[in-house]
Amino acid sequence: MRLTTKPETEQPLPDIDMSTHLGELPLVNPILTASGCAAAGRELDQFFDITTIGGIVTKSVMQNPRSGRPTPRMA
Numbered sequence: 001m002r003l004t005t006k007p008e009t010e011q012p013l014p015d016i017d018m019s020t021h022l023g024e025l026p027l028v029n030p031i032l033t034a035s036g037c038a039a040a041g042r043e044l045d046q047f048f049d050i051t052t053i054g055g056i057v058t059k060s061v062m063q064n065p066r067s068g069r070p071t072p073r074m075a
Helices: 042-046
Strands: 020-022 025-027
Touching: none
Parallel strands: none
Antiparallel strands: 020 025
16 A cells, blocks of 8 residues: 555646765655664555655664674664
8 A cells, every 4th residue: 555645637747856966876866764764665665666765764784793782672
C-alpha cells in the first residue's frame, strides 16, 4: 500500500530541476530521510517510491567494531 494521493484532475507537473550536490555527491533532489527512519532504506519502499528522493541517511557506519552496549538496544 502506498500512501500517496492523486489530484482529482490529472495535470502535468512542471519540469523543475531539483538536482543538487552534497559535497561531490550528485543528488536528484535535496530531499533526504532523517537518520534512523530505516536501517537500509528498503523498509521505506512500502510507503513511497524511494527512487524519487535524493538519498537515505542510514545509522552510523564504521570500518571497525566499536565498544559499547551490544545490540539490541532500547532507548
